[in-house]
Amino acid sequence: MTEKLDPKSADDILKKYDKESDTMMYKGVMAKIVSAIAITFSVFQLYTATFGVLDAQLQRAVHLGFGLALVYLLYPTRKSWSRYKVHPFDVLLAVLGAATPAYIVMEYQHLVLRSGTVSGIDLIVGLLGILLVIEATRRIVGLPMVCVVLAFLIYAFAGPYMPGVLAHRGLTIEQLVGHLYFTTEGIFGIPLGVSSTFIFLFILFGAYLESTGLGKFFIDLANAIAGWASGGPAKVAVLSSGLMGTVSGSSVANVVGTGSLTIPMMKKLGYHKDFAGAVEAAASTGGQLMPPVMGAAAFLMAEFVGVPYIDIVKAAIVPAFLYFAGIWLGVHFEAKRGNLKGIPRSQLPKIGTILRERGHLALPLIVIVYLLVSGYTPMRAALVAIVLSILCSALRKSTRMKPIEIVRGLDRGARNVLSVLVACASAGIIIGVVTKTGVGLKLASGLLDLSGGLLLPTMFFTMITAIILGMGVPTTANYVITSTIAAPALVQMGVPVLCAHMFVFYFGIIADVTPPVALAAFAGSGISGGNPLRTGINASKLAIAAFIIPYMFVLSPVLLMIExxxxxxxxxxxxxxxxxxxxxxxxxxxxxxxxxxxxxxxxxxxxxxxxxxxxxxxxxxxxxxxxxxxxxxxxxxxxxxx
Known part of the structure; x- marks a missing residue:
């Protein structure tokens, strides 16, 4: 019925375009040590979620310590170093990565009593901690994020030399380190706080769903629903990527995960390779806009906007539907134009059979939505869903997880959270500089001056800013950066806060298919064998809804269910x-x-x-x-x- 991309080729493509996937491949004792650290990390998160989290800065410090240690053990300093043997330099950095946040835990009472005064040892530890976060960002998130962080750090010191409205008094090294590392306004701010509570549990939940075979269930279900229609495989790609987006946190990983099956199917049917890769890229990018997780940005948005998490989920429903409808229509018209038929029904799985054999795997997703609507906190709902995913898998022998697979789920969940964790810590540096210098309002004023105080030009310039800032940056960091820098301009124009944040979020995410830095499109072209630039242009056409919908809900907030x-x-x-x-x-x-x-x-x-x-x-x-x-x-x- 179908052909699938060789797993090794898919893995190579994923590592090329998704830094998070390019990890060390330990064997023996070192593999067990890293797994033990990851499992302990997950156990700590589950324990605090069950019995109560620690004080904010303590919870976040332990979270960061585990994260940095794992990043330095799993992602080598240089790509040329062996992927099978740990380098002593990385071990040193891993120890320092755990030790610098541990200093906050051990000295917590003294730090509270000093109330912002930075001692000599504080300065050394804080400066080292900031540098370790930046280096971890380079390894797992990428240079675009590092460049943004460094630009803000330079701005913090260069204030007296800046022109016009950007000028400020400038910060001393003690002021900056104290603010970024020893308060909850910098690295240990809201983004890392959300990562250390809600996000970790939802990513762990996703890891267990992956273990149960939910991804294959989604693809088979999409085949049964749409595989027979005109251009069936393309519609399968749209539907399966949308379903995977409910739990996935990466556009590129989604492209490779579902695209390794759907892109060869599309090419076999007759779709041009540049179009086949574009369909998967546009659909997988849309997965980051899909509630309830939205690439983990939904939890951050709830904190930043100050509304219940379920309100974010409700607000995202109609825009996400319109986005995927736009892609579905695009592939439908392309299929009609090229007279591309679907797959014969006799070659497709039966929907009744799929639901009978593996429909129980979707129960945790249904339950978690029900719990969130019923008023459960996201943390409590995720905890219940994690337990339920394990229990539901046991309902049938074919999907049942063995005890060792449950333990491996703890390991995989901790590893999967690392890019989000580091991105949140790094984004905290940006927020810390913004709050200390007031540059956010200054940039908003600059955008308003550029647009002449008119709403539509302000929206246009904000869109361009969000797309540029979102290029090559993962979803959570993407949202933090765009909401901090670009959203205030819209808020000053009287746009509702949720509309402003959703506006910049959409355009930050769509950077994944917008040339020249269209990572999802590049990954799609890597699978299809197409031209990366043409794949990106086709993906932008298919994702046209994402360029229009944000204007719609700013002009008509009813689409976000807030009016x-x-x-x-x-x-x-x-x-x-x-x-x-x-x-x-x-x-x-x-x-x-x-x-x-x-x-x-x-x-x-x-x-x-x-x-x-x-x-x-x-x-x-x-x-x-x-x-x-x-x-x-x-x-x-x-x-x-x-």
């Missing part, structure tokens, strides 16, 4: 969906028949009118859409009769 009635939401969603049909058909060049240049322009105009909130614009846009549709239906009918 208006249910009828308002229904009508706005319906007109937006029809608008997406018009836009997708225009970009692909097919609606009911091949589109002429004029027809494509009219469809774009009509689509944008329906997407823009307003009764008159909706009517006008719908009329343009219907005219083109009727003309094409008439033309196709004439061609058939001829």
């Amino acid at each position: 208006g009635t249910a009828l308002d939401l229904l009508l706005t969603t319906l007109t937006a969906l029809i608008g997406m049909v018009a836009l997708s058909s225009a970009l692909i060049g097919y609606l009911a028949d091949d589109c002429s240049t004029v027809e494509r322009l009219v469809l774009i105009a009509g689509g944008l009118m329906m997407i823009k909130p307003g009764f008159l614009t909706d009517i006008a846009g719908f009329a343009l859409f219907v005219v083109i549709l009727l003309l094409q239906l008439k033309r196709r009918k004439s061609a058939v009769q001829a």
Whole structure:
């Protein structure tokens, strides 16, 4: 029925584009030592989640200590070093990575009594801790994030020499280290606090779901639902990537995980390799916009915006639906244009069989959503879901986890959290500089001056800023950076805070398919054998919804379920969906028949009118859409009769 990319090739592609996957491959004693540290890390997190977390700075310090130790043991200083034998220098850094946060734990009472005064030893430990976080960021997150962090650190010292509104008094080394390392306003701030509580548990939950075979269940279910339709494998890619996005925290990992199966299927059906890679890249990137996890950014957003986590989940539902609808429409019109058929139903798995054999694997996902809606805290809901995922897997012998697999789940969960943990710690440095210098408001004022104080130009410049800042940066750090630097400009314009944060989040995420730094598209092209730039351009076309939806919910917050009635939401969603049909058909060049240049322009105009909130614009846009549709239906009918 299907062919799949060789696992070794898929692994190589993942390591090339996803730094988190390029780890050491220990054997023997060293492998056991690293696993023991990772398992102990998970046990600590589960214990504190069950019996109560420690004081904020203590919880975060222990969390960071475990994380840094594992990063330095798993990610070598240089790529040229052996991947099978640990280097003494990395062992030294691992010990220091654990020791510098441990200093906070051991000296906690004295640090509290000193109340911000930094002693000589504090300065050495704090400076070393900051440098270790930055180096860990280089190893597991990448240079783009390091460059942003270093730029902010330089700004902290260069304030007196900065021009115009960017000028400030400047900070001394003692002030900066004290603020970044010995308060909860810097490295140990909100991002690391969320990582040390909610995020870790949800990633551990995802690790156990992966162990049960949920990923294969999603792909088989998507095949059964959509594999037979026009362009079936492409629609399978969209559906399975959306389902995987509910638990996945990486666009690139999602591309390789589902794309190693779906991209060869698409190419075999007749899709061009540049388009096949683009479909998977656009769909997998959309997985980061998919509630309830949203690449772990949902938890950070709840803290930053100051609303319950479930409100973030509700706000993300309609935009995510519209995004995936846009990709689905794009692959549908491409399939119709190329007359690409689906897979014969006889070759596809039966949906009833799949649900009977492995439907129980989805129960933990259903339960966790129910618990969150019922008022459970995310931490408590994740704890229940972790236990339930193990129990549900035991319902059938084919999915049952052995005791050793349960232990390995603890190991894998700790390893999977490392990139998020380090990104959150690194993002804390940025936030610390922003709060200490006030540069966030200054940058917002600069954006407002550039846009002349008008909303649409401000949104446009904020979009460009978020896309640039999001290039090559993982989801959680991406959101922290964009929300800190770009969102305040929209808030100053009177945009609701949640709308402003969702706006920059969307554009930061879509950087994964926006050339020139389109990591998800590059990973897709690595699997398909296509051209990375053309794959990125095609992915941007398919992901057109992500470039439009944020403007929609800023202009019409009802899409985020924070204003208006249910009828308002229904009508706005319906007109937006029809608008997406018009836009997708225009970009692909097919609606009911091949589109002429004029027809494509009219469809774009009509689509944008329906997407823009307003009764008159909706009517006008719908009329343009219907005219083109009727003309094409008439033309196709004439061609058939001829």
